[in-house]
Amino acid sequence: MASTTDVGTRPGPGPGVDTGTTQPRRRRPFSVKRLPGFATVAILCFVMLYAPIFTLVVYSFNDGTSIAIWEGFSWRWYEAAWANEQVKEASVRSVVIASFASLIATTVATMAALATTRSRNFKGQTAVYAMINQPLMVPEIVTGVALLIFFALIKVATGYTGLAYLVAAHTAFCIPFAYLPIRARLESMDLSLETAAADLYATPWMAFRRITLPLLWPGILAGLMLAFVISLDDVVITEFVKSAGQDTLPTYMLGQLRRVVTPEMNAISTVFFSISVALVTVFFFLSRRRR
Amino acid sequence: MAIGEATSDSQAEGTGVEPAASGAGEGAGEAAHRQAVRRKWLLLAPALAILVFAASGPLLIVLVYSFLSPGPYGGVEWAFSTEGWFRVFFTRDIFDDTVGPADAHLSIFWRSVQLSVLTTLLAFLFGFPTAYFIATRERNREVWLFLITIPFWTNLLIRTFAIMEVIRNEGIINTALIALGLIEQPIQILFTDFSILLGMTYVYLPLMVLPLYASMDKIDFRLVEAAYDLYATRWQALRRVIFPLVKPGVIAGSILVFIPSLGAYVTPRVLGGGKNLMVGNLIELQFGQGRNWPLGAALSITLLVIVMVALILYVRNASRSGAEHG
Numbered sequence: 001m002a003s004t005t006d007v008g009t010r011p012g013p014g015p016g017v018d019t020g021t022t023q024p025r026r027r028r029p030f031s032v033k034r035l036p037g038f039a040t041v042a043i044l045c046f047v048m049l050y051a052p053i054f055t056l057v058v059y060s061f062n063d064g065t066s067i068a069i070w071e072g073f074s075w076r077w078y079e080a081a082w083a084n085e086q087v088k089e090a091s092v093r094s095v096v097i098a099s100f101a102s103l104i105a106t107t108v109a110t111m112a113a114l115a116t117t118r119s120r121n122f123k124g125q126t127a128v129y130a131m132i133n134q135p136l137m138v139p140e141i142v143t144g145v146a147l148l149i150f151f152a153l154i155k156v157a158t159g160y161t162g163l164a165y166l167v168a169a170h171t172a173f174c175i176p177f178a179y180l181p182i183r184a185r186l187e188s189m190d191l192s193l194e195t196a197a198a199d200l201y202a203t204p205w206m207a208f209r210r211i212t213l214p215l216l217w218p219g220i221l222a223g224l225m226l227a228f229v230i231s232l233d234d235v236v237i238t239e240f241v242k243s244a245g246q247d248t249l250p251t252y253m254l255g256q257l258r259r260v261v262t263p264e265m266n267a268i269s270t271v272f273f274s275i276s277v278a279l280v281t282v283f284f285f286l287s288r289r290r291r
Numbered sequence: 292m293a294i295g296e297a298t299s300d301s302q303a304e305g306t307g308v309e310p311a312a313s314g315a316g317e318g319a320g321e322a323a324h325r326q327a328v329r330r331k332w333l334l335l336a337p338a339l340a341i342l343v344f345a346a347s348g349p350l351l352i353v354l355v356y357s358f359l360s361p362g363p364y365g366g367v368e369w370a371f372s373t374e375g376w377f378r379v380f381f382t383r384d385i386f387d388d389t390v391g392p393a394d395a396h397l398s399i400f401w402r403s404v405q406l407s408v409l410t411t412l413l414a415f416l417f418g419f420p421t422a423y424f425i426a427t428r429e430r431n432r433e434v435w436l437f438l439i440t441i442p443f444w445t446n447l448l449i450r451t452f453a454i455m456e457v458i459r460n461e462g463i464i465n466t467a468l469i470a471l472g473l474i475e476q477p478i479q480i481l482f483t484d485f486s487i488l489l490g491m492t493y494v495y496l497p498l499m500v501l502p503l504y505a506s507m508d509k510i511d512f513r514l515v516e517a518a519y520d521l522y523a524t525r526w527q528a529l530r531r532v533i534f535p536l537v538k539p540g541v542i543a544g545s546i547l548v549f550i551p552s553l554g555a556y557v558t559p560r561v562l563g564g565g566k567n568l569m570v571g572n573l574i575e576l577q578f579g580q581g582r583n584w585p586l587g588a589a590l591s592i593t594l595l596v597i598v599m600v601a602l603i604l605y606v607r608n609a610s611r612s613g614a615e616h617g
Contacts, residue, residue, distance in 0.1 A: 033512060033515070035525055041417060042421040045496070048493070049438075049442050049497075051457070052456065052493070053442070053450070055457055056449075056456055067459075067461065068466035105341075108337040108338040112335050112337075122328065131343075132342065137602060138598070139550065139595065140554060141554050141556045141591070145353060146352060146353045146591070147345065149352050150352050168341070179338075236556050240575075254560075254561070276444055280444045
């Protein structure tokens with residue numbers, strides 16, 4: 001059907017005829033898309049983006065303490081980082097917070113996405129979108145300060161100083177990151193399957209469980225992954241919200257950067273970087289599949 | 292491509308019929324509609340509750356705190372005062388109470404704006420060709436895009452640290468230059484304004500490239516071809532055809548770089564070495580050693596207002612250019 005309509009419309013004085021006559025005349029090396037110098041700048045950009053990270057990774061394997069003179073390969077900085085109790089504690093804390101925050105954020109973001117997509121405009125829609133995207137618009141430092149003040153009040157009132165504050169803060173700024181891919185997925189989904197399920201006497205819950213959820217799953221996983229990475233990476237808000245002794249890996253690293261830095265930091269960064277890359281790669285393939 | 296558009300069009304038409312059909316059965320339709328609205332808000336409730344609790348609500352408290360008096364050891368005393376706001380813009384001499392402009396604060400704000408504008412410009416100068424390069428690849432476009440995405444999702448602190456390692460006095464650049472005999476003493480790059488600028492450009496470059504790419508991906512190159520057919524030079528084609536087409540992407544990218552640059556905290560702290568402050572560090576200082584929470588709150592609100600003004604200008608501009616092209 002598709003090809004016949006295509007052929008049917010073409011034989012007129014359309015663009016098909018045009019390209020047919022111009023192609024042989026056009027000199028091959030001239031490309032409409034080429035702009036001189038752009039490729040050079042682009043390659044330079046990629047080199048600039050990766051050279052510092054590459055250097056960081058290479059010198060994490062350096063046998064000496066230098067970050068510029070190569071003294072042979074060794075795992076010593078990885079061993080040092082592994083033996084460092086503070087690093088271990090901070091890493092575990094980071095993962096715990098990121099797990100809770102991303103799971104909660106993804107759950108509520110999925111619900112919010114189901115409520116806001118595939119329906120006509122509703123009262124308060126603009127306000128809802130503004131609320132959901134608010135963490136993306138307000139500078140992190142301002143949110144950090146706001147939470148510092150607010151949570152200080154609660155801490156005084158209740159006496160509780162646990163990890164829940166950090167989880168709450170992380171959940172809030174993870175919501176838009178979880179929401180966006182889920183919403184994108186929902187919008188590209190075919191409504192007819194759900195309608196068919198309803199026609200076949202499925203209850204709304206069954207239609208959701210058996211049709212919507214499986215179709216939405218890649219979007220949910222992508223949102224979860226992004227939320228996890230975003231939570232894992234956060235420095236500023238954590239720095240303001242954390243109580244004493246609640247360092248996450250990034251805030252621990254920030255504290256260390258004030259002192260003399262050894263390649264142990266390179267080793268920690270390399271591991272951290274590898275985890276992020278792995279997660280982003282999975283996300284990349286998840287969002288690419290079945291588009 | 293065209294077929295996909297056609298089906299999505301027909302889908303849109305299909306949903307468009309719906310309200311008319313439901314309008315036919317008055318009472319039942321009304322009740323169902325009300326139930327649907329209620330369900331919608333129930334689904335939204337948990338997300339909104341968390342956001343009010345840990346994102347929007349606390350901002351109001353900041354506003355309240357900016358009108359209180361500072362406590363002696365940080366925190367506040369619950370007494371109304373405009374001193375915090377006064378101190379954002381003015382200083383009062385300790386001895387004779389003469390009022391002058393708060394040069395320290397104003398210069399830090401001004402410096403932050405300058406650095407952010409420069410960062411945005413640099414990111415544009417490097418990001419535009421890069422985005423164009425990716426958008427015009429025939430093959431492997433996804434791979435190039437992926438290469439831009441990786442730094443975007445890599446921890447900002449790690450990237451800042453990576454830049455710091457490269458430019459510090461014992462770093463690889465200075466070591467190489469000395470080894471080559473080009474310089475005798477290491478060049479002090481770290482802890483200067485330049486290092487902040489370099490670091491922020493490095494860190495925020497992907498935020499410029501991604502929206503630029505998104506709009507370049509949609510360029511209809513027949514228009515560019517038409518320009519060349521009409522004897523346009525490369526520069527004219529770029530300036531008069533390509534640039535207007537990707538203008539929404541340029542604006543989006545600029546705003547995405549400008550806003551986090553203005554509120555930057557980590558990059559100036561690590562690369563500025565505590566001497567070269569930006570607004571973010573000034574705010575933090577009031578909550579730390581400065582022990583002046585109301586002033587810190589007032590500075591935060593000021594920063595927020597500047598960001599909001601930039602965002603509103605952007606939205607206005609975007610909708611206007613959208614109207615032009617539509």
